[in-house]
Amino acid sequence: MIYPLTRQPDGSLRPYWDESAYYSFGLGEIEALEETVAELHEMCLAAAAHIVARDRFADLGITDARLAALIAESWRRRSELPSVYGRFDLRYDGRGPAKMLEYNADTPTSLVEAASAQWFWMEDCFPDADQWNSLHERLVDAWKRQAPLLPPGAPLHFAHSAADELGEDLMTVAYLRETAEQAGLTTRAITVENIGWDRMSGRFVDERYGFVRACFKLYPWEWLTTDRFGPQALDTLDNGGGTGSTLWIEPAWKMLLSNKALLAVLWELFPGHPNLLPSYLDGPRELAAGPGYAAKPLLGREGAGVTLHEGGAEPVVRDEPCCYQELAPLPGFDGNRVVLGAWVVEGEPAGLGIRESAGPITDEYARFLPHVIR
Template sequence: MERRTIDPRPDWQRIVEAQGVIYPLARYPDGSLRPYWDESAYYVFSLPEVEALEETVEELHSMCLAAAAHIVEHDRFADLGITDPRLARLVAESWHRRAELPSVYGRFDLRYDGTGPAKMLEYNADTPTSLVEAASAQWFWMEDRFPGADQWNSLHERLVETWRRQAPLLPPGPLHFAHSDGDELGEDLMTVAYLRETAQQAGIDTEALSVERIGWDSLTGRFVDEQLRFIRSCFKLYPWEWLSTDAFGEHVLETLDNGGGTGSTCWIEPAWKMLLSNKALLAILWELYPGHPNLLPAYVDGPRELAGTKGAGYVSKPLLGREGAGVDLYGPGSPPVLRQEPCCYQELAPLPDFDGNRVVLGAWVVGGEAAGLGIRESAGPVTDEYARFLPHVIL
C-alpha cells in the first residue's frame, strides 16, 4: 500500500459530476469549498495484498452473521439499545426469515497500512454511502490515467447480479427507491439513483420517491406512493432507527408484524440489518472471537483494561453514530470515562498517516461477497463529514 501524488485531470470536476458525483466539493465551517473527490493523489496496492484483504472482508462478514445469530438466540437486544420488546421480536423474526428477504450491500471500515492485519473499525450494513464514487467514478479515473491497470472494484457487476438473483423474492409491482429530502448535498439522492439503475439493469421495474412523500392509507392499512399505489417493496436510504421511530414508525412496525402477509411492505435493507450496523456488534464480536487478528478489543460496559495507566487508549462511539459524530478519543494511559448514553468502547487504533493524511479503507460487501474498495482521507484522527475520497489502482 502506497500513496502517490499526481496532477488532476483537466476539467476533473465536470467529468466526475457527469459520472454521478454531483457533490465533488465539500463546504468547510469557514465557508470555503475544498475537494471531496480528490484525484491529486491515489493509492497503489499489490494483487496479493488485495486478495488478502478480500479474504479478510469475507471472514469478517461471516463472523458478523454469526454474531447476529448469537444476539437473536441469546436475546442480547438490550446490549444494542433495542429495549422495545416488540421491535426486538420483529428484528428477530426478520433474522429468521432472512432467506426470504432481499438484502443487497454493506461497507466495512477498516484500519490498514499495508504492514499488518486489517482491523475492523465498524460495519455499516444498513445505509452506507460513498458508493457512486467507489463503483463508478474511480473506475473511469483509472481507465483515463492508468489504462491496462486493475482495481479492486466489481461493484457494478455484483450489484446487478445481486438484484437479478434476488428479484424472485420481491413481491409483485415496482420496487420503490426512497431517499430523504433532507439530503442537501445530493449524495443520498445519487446513491439511490445509482442503485435504482443497477436494479433496472437486472430487469426490475422501479419507481423513485422521497421518504417524506411516502403516504399511509388508513383505510387499507398500507403504505402508498404519490399515485396512491401500494408500496409492496421499497429500498430506503434511511436508517432503521429513524424508520421505526418516526411519526409513521408505528405503521412500519404494523406492516412488519404482518410477517409478509397482505398489506406488508418489503423493506430493503431488511430489519435484521440493524444487528450489523450497531456499534455494540464490535463488543459482541470481541466476546465471541477474543484475540482475533482482525478485531480490536471492544466493550459496551466501559473501556476496562483499555483505560488506566497501563491501558492502550480507547475510542468511545455512539451505538448508532455516523460520519464520526460523537466519537471521542482517549490516548494511552487515559482514565476511564463513562458516557451516559449507550456506546461502544473500542481500543484506540490511530488511523495510518500517509504524508499527513489519515486513511480509512471502505471495503464493500455485495450479495454477501467482498466486492470493492473505496478510500477516504481526513486531516484529523476521526473520519468525519469533511473526509476526502481518493481512487486506487492495483499495479
C-alpha cells in the first residue's frame, strides 16, 4: 500500500496512515461504545427537533429567515430525503464513559481509512481478530435503500472541491461513489467549481450541460449557501416536496447537527448526561474557574479556530460566536493524543476510526491508526 504523506509544521513529512502501533479493545468496550453512539445520535435528533420547534436558529448563527425556513422544511421532510453518514468524535480513555466532543454530520472525512484500509490491515496482520467495522457493507446497503428517494433516470453526481490540496476530500468522495455504484446507482464525478448555472433552464448543470438533479457534496452547507450561486441553491433546493430541481446529500437539516451550538443545546436538554460535557453559548460560566474549557467556533473543520483555556484564569469570551465546552484533555499514549471517530450510517453505529495527534487539538496533522477487538 502507498501511504500518503502529511507535511508537518516543521516541514518534515510523515505518513498519515500509521501502523507503527495499533489500538486493542475488548468486546465489552466496543459494545458499550456502540450503545453510547446509538444513544448520542438519538439525543442529537431530539436536539434538532427542539431547535426547529423553538425556532432557535439564531443560536446556530443562522439569521437568514429564508434559510431557516428551508432547514426546518428539510427537517420535517427528512424521511423523504437521502441521508447517508456521520462521525462522532469522542474522548475515551478506556476507564470512564466516552465523552462527546462533536458530531461531524455534514462533511466527515477519514472514511476510506476507517472502512477499507484498516480492514485489509487486520486481515493481513491479525487474520483471527475482529474489528468494529461494517462501514462498507452498510454504505452499500444505505444507497440501495435510499435509491427510491433519488430523482428517477438521473445520475447521482459526487462533488468535491478542487481547492482540497491534501486530496482527502477527493478520496472520500471517490470511495462513496464506489459504494453507490456497487449498490447499482449510476454516478458521475464533478468538482464543485465545475457545477454551472444554466440561466435558460434555471438549473444547475455539469460540464456536459446535463442537469444536476441529485448531488452528494463534500462541501459544507454554510459554504454552499453563501457562495456565488448560494441564492440559486436555495431557489432550487429539493426538500422532498417535488418543488425543487436539485437534491443535495447530505440534506439541509444536517446543518442542525454539524453546528457546535448543538453541544450547548444537548447539555441544556440532557444536563449531567454521562456522555456529554457541559457546554454553553454565552460564555464559559463556571468552567473558567473550574476545569477549564475549549472555545469552539460554531462552524469549522479539523480543529480550526479551537482554543483551550485552563481553569482558574479569567474567562475569555470571543468576538465570534462560539461554543464553550468543558475542557477534557485527550488521553495520551506514548506522547500521542488520541480521539475516537465513531461512524454512523443511516443513524446506526457502523465503525471506528482512531486518530492521533502530537498536540492537544486534533488537526490536519493528525495520523490514523488501526484497531482490533481482542
